[in-house]
Amino acid sequence: xxxxxxxxxxxxxxxxxxxxxxxxxxxxxxxxxxxxxxxxxxxxxxxxxxxxxxxxxxxxxxxxxxxxxxxxxxxxxxxxxxxxxxxxxxxxxxxxxxxxxxxxxxxxxxxxxxxxxxxxxxxxxxxxxxxxxxxxxxxxxxxxxxxxxxxxxxxxxxxxxxxxxxxxxxxxxxxxxxxxxxxxxxxxxxxxxxxxxxxxxxxxxxxxxxxxxxxxxxxxxxxxxxxxxxxxxxxxxxxxxxxxxxxxxxxxxxxxxxxxxxxxxxxxxxxxxxxxxxxxxxxxxxxxxxxxxxxxxxxxxxxxxxxxxxxxxxxxxxxxxxxxxxxxxxxxxxxxxxxxxxxxxxxxxxx
Numbered sequence: 001x002x003x004x005x006x007x008x009x010x011x012x013x014x015x016x017x018x019x020x021x022x023x024x025x026x027x028x029x030x031x032x033x034x035x036x037x038x039x040x041x042x043x044x045x046x047x048x049x050x051x052x053x054x055x056x057x058x059x060x061x062x063x064x065x066x067x068x069x070x071x072x073x074x075x076x077x078x079x080x081x082x083x084x085x086x087x088x089x090x091x092x093x094x095x096x097x098x099x100x101x102x103x104x105x106x107x108x109x110x111x112x113x114x115x116x117x118x119x120x121x122x123x124x125x126x127x128x129x130x131x132x133x134x135x136x137x138x139x140x141x142x143x144x145x146x147x148x149x150x151x152x153x154x155x156x157x158x159x160x161x162x163x164x165x166x167x168x169x170x171x172x173x174x175x176x177x178x179x180x181x182x183x184x185x186x187x188x189x190x191x192x193x194x195x196x197x198x199x200x201x202x203x204x205x206x207x208x209x210x211x212x213x214x215x216x217x218x219x220x221x222x223x224x225x226x227x228x229x230x231x232x233x234x235x236x237x238x239x240x241x242x243x244x245x246x247x248x249x250x251x252x253x254x255x256x257x258x259x260x261x262x263x264x265x266x267x268x269x270x271x272x273x274x275x276x277x278x279x280x281x282x283x284x285x286x287x288x289x290x291x292x293x294x295x296x297x298x299x300x301x302x303x304x305x306x307x308x309x310x311x312x313x314x315x316x317x318x319x320x321x322x323x324x325x326x327x328x329x330x331x332x333x334x335x336x337x338x339x340x341x342x343x344x345x346x347x348x349x350x351x
């Protein structure tokens with residue numbers, strides 16, 4: 001009885017402390033931001049230099065607009081049959097108006113399926129500092145005890161979960177423990193309590209050799225939270241494989257293409273993607289990708305030259321190839337080949 005009372009007492013103290021921190025942290029965070037902003041304004045910085053805009057985040061409307069545009073909507077790719085059993089097709093007689101309406105509804109459903117997974121920074125580790133230390137409880141149990149608040153209508157991130165270790169230390173559960181326990185009490189369809197071996201690097205490489213990039217990313221989105229270490233690690237591994245193999249077509253018109261473009265642009269690895277876009281007659285997408293690069297790298301030479309010269313269209317791609325591209329010559333040749341092909345097509349049409 002004494003041990004039980006000590007455990008419950010420690011949990012109550014932890015709950016009160018945690019609620020106090022949750023209540024106070026927003027005001028402390030906002031005041032900290034204001035203090036930093038005022039401090040930077042009061043320093044004797046050189047006001048003669050123009051202030052560059054800060055790079056937008058993944059959820060910025062302009063960024064989302066670009067990513068949606070370059071993703072594209074290929075109906076056959078979006079509604080690709082993945083089941084072993086294929087239903088027989090159905091045929092309907094429609095007027096032109098009914099056909100247009102059905103097509104618009106299909107595009108809307110496809111747009112919903114192309115909703116991009118969020119790109120978030122990795123979540124900070126949970127504070128390992130013990131909440132309470134009760135050495136008198138040592139040896140009473142043969143395994144750790146986990147206390148979980150299973151009340152309804154509480155966000156998973158705010159749910160109170162603590163662990164009583166064998167030596168009597170009461171601490172907060174780690175992210176891995178939280179994910180596992182939340183799946184026990186509040187299971188999500190398709191997610192396993194423990195990640196399958198598929199997400200180990202050796203197993204992932206086998207899947208990627210079979211060009212199953214989309215399947216691997218879909219399973220990753222089901223199994224892990226978008227700001228978890230494993231989620232970020234797996235996406236980076238897949239993106240790097242696409243980059244090195246130049247397999248951009250595997251992710252185009254899928255919900256993962258926007259994340260790929262964001263990753264490559266952030267890491268200045270867009271040269272091959274630009275060439276690929278020009279080769280498959282997606283010049284507008286190439287222009288938008290350069291625009292995204294300038295937004296994420298406002299201090300780059302190409303961003304400065306494009307802004308000063310008010311460049312438009314393929315001139316922006318040429319500026320990027322000249323000033324910031326790692327493979328500038330390859331990008332420039334791709335632009336020239338595209339323009340030559342367009343000129344040939346126009347001449348053939350006029351004749």
